[in-house]
Amino acid sequence: MSILAAERQQQILQRLGRDGRVLAAALAQAFSTSEDTIRRDLRDLAGRGLCRRVYGGALPVSPASTSIQVRVGEAIDRKAALGRALAALVAPGSFIFIDSGSTNLAAAKAFPGDLRVTAATHDPAIATALLAKPEVAVWLIGGPIDPHIGAALGGRTLGDVEALRPDLAFLGVCALDPVGGIAAFDPEDAEIKRAILRNSRRVAAAVLNEKLETSAPFAVGSAESLDTVVLEADAAEPVARAFTERGVNVRRAQPAQAG
Numbered sequence: 001m002s003i004l005a006a007e008r009q010q011q012i013l014q015r016l017g018r019d020g021r022v023l024a025a026a027l028a029q030a031f032s033t034s035e036d037t038i039r040r041d042l043r044d045l046a047g048r049g050l051c052r053r054v055y056g057g058a059l060p061v062s063p064a065s066t067s068i069q070v071r072v073g074e075a076i077d078r079k080a081a082l083g084r085a086l087a088a089l090v091a092p093g094s095f096i097f098i099d100s101g102s103t104n105l106a107a108a109k110a111f112p113g114d115l116r117v118t119a120a121t122h123d124p125a126i127a128t129a130l131l132a133k134p135e136v137a138v139w140l141i142g143g144p145i146d147p148h149i150g151a152a153l154g155g156r157t158l159g160d161v162e163a164l165r166p167d168l169a170f171l172g173v174c175a176l177d178p179v180g181g182i183a184a185f186d187p188e189d190a191e192i193k194r195a196i197l198r199n200s201r202r203v204a205a206a207v208l209n210e211k212l213e214t215s216a217p218f219a220v221g222s223a224e225s226l227d228t229v230v231l232e233a234d235a236a237e238p239v240a241r242a243f244t245e246r247g248v249n250v251r252r253a254q255p256a257q258a259g
Contacts, residue, residue, distance in 0.1 A: 008033075009041050016051055016060055019061035020213035021177070023057040026167070052215035054180045062175035062183070074102070075208060076102050078232060081253040082206035083107035085230045086170055089204055092116050094167040099196055100151035100189070101172030103206050105129060111136060120164055122192070123151040146186070153188040161195045169200035175216040176207050178223045178242035183216035190218035197221045206230035206253065212239050223248060 008031055016022050024042065028035045042058045045051045050057040066162045083106025092115060094135055098104050100123040108119075108129040120139035121127050127140040143152035171193060175183040182205075184190040197203055203225065209232050223229075228249040231240055240250045 002209070005041065009045055010176045012038075012041060012045065012058075013050060017059065021054075021057060021059050021179075022051075025056070027057075052175075052180075052183075054177075054215060059175075059177055059180055059213060059215040062185075062211050062216050077255070078208060078253075079103045079106040080110070081255050082208070082230055082232065083110045084256075085251055085253040086204060086206045089228065090115065090117055090168065094118075095120070095165075097121065097161070097164055097166040097169040097195065097196060097200060098123065098130075098148055099170055099172040099191050100126070102155070103208070104170045104172050107170055107206070120166070121151075122153075122157050122161065125150060148188050149186060151189075151192075153186070153192065158188075158195060160190055161192055162199065164199060165197075166200045167202065169196045169203045171196055171205040173205045173207050173211060175211055175214040176205065176223065176229070177213050177215060178239065178246060180215050181222045181227070182220040182222055184218045187218050192218050193220045197225045200213050202227040204228040204230065208232065209235055210238075 012022060024035050024038045027038045042053055046053045049061065052061055079102055082103050086107035087110035095118045098103065098108060098119055098121040105126050108126045111133050113133060116134055116135040118137040119130050120141060122141040122147050130136045130138045141152060141157055143154050143157035146153045173182055184193055197230060205226055207229060223243060224246045226248050228251060229243050230253055231249045233252050233254055243250050252253050
C-alpha cells in the first residue's frame with residue numbers, strides 16, 4: 001500500500017469514528033479521487049476488520065462481539081434501565097419470546113412479580129430469571145448451547161423457534177443502524193433473529209448507544225422490521241428521529257430514581 005493510500009485510509013477511519021458513517025461519494029470529493037479508489041479503501045479496511053461495508057459507504061464495527069460472560073458484567077445500570085422499558089411493553093396474558101442477550105436478561109429480571117404471561121426463550125439464563133416470577137409460564141427451547149452467545153443455536157433450535165407465533169418478541173441486537181438495519185456476529189444467531197422477525201406480531205429491541213450506527217457481518221433485517229426501539233435517555237436525537245421517520249416507535253429508557 002502506498003503512503004498516500006495509508007494516510008487516506010487513516011483519515012477515513014478518523015471520519016468514521018467522528019461521524020458514525022462515511023459515504024463513498026462524499027469521501028471521493030473530499031480526497032479529490034474516484035469513488036472506485038474509495039471503494040477499494042473501504043474494502044481494504046473492512047477486510048482488516050476496521051469497518052463494515054454498507055451500500056454507498058461504511059459503518060463502524062459494533063463493539064458487541066465479546067462473549068456473554070463479558071457482556072453480562074458491562075453497563076449494568078444502563079442495561080437495567082433499558083430492561084425496565086422493555087418489560088413495560090408486555091401485556092398481561094400475552095405470549096412473548098425473549099431472544100438471547102444481556103439487555104434482554106435485564107428485561108426478564110424487571111418483570112413485575114404479578115405479571116401473568118407465557119414466555120419462551122432459548123437462553124437458559126433468561127429462563128432461570130423468569131422462573132423467579134411466579135406468574136410466568138416458561139418455555140425453554142433446547143438444542144446445543146453456544147458458550148459465546150449463551151443460548152441454544154442450530155437446526156433444532158431454529159425449527160422450534162419457527163413454529164412459534166409470539167404476540168411480542170424482544171430481539172437481541174448486536175448492531176443497529178437506521179439505514180443499514182439490524183446485524184449479528186454469528187450466522188446461526190442471525191438465523192434465529194430472522195425467524196423471530198418473520199413470525200412475531202410485534203418486535204421490540206433495546207439498544208445501548210455504542211451499538212447504534214454500527215454494523216456486524218450478518219444481516220438480520222431492516223430497521224423498519226422493528227415495531228419499537230428502546231434507546232437510552234441520552235441517545236442522539238438525530239438517530240432517534242431517523243428511526244421515527246422509518247415508522248419505528250421510539251421509547252427512551254429512564255435511569256432509576258435515586259433514593
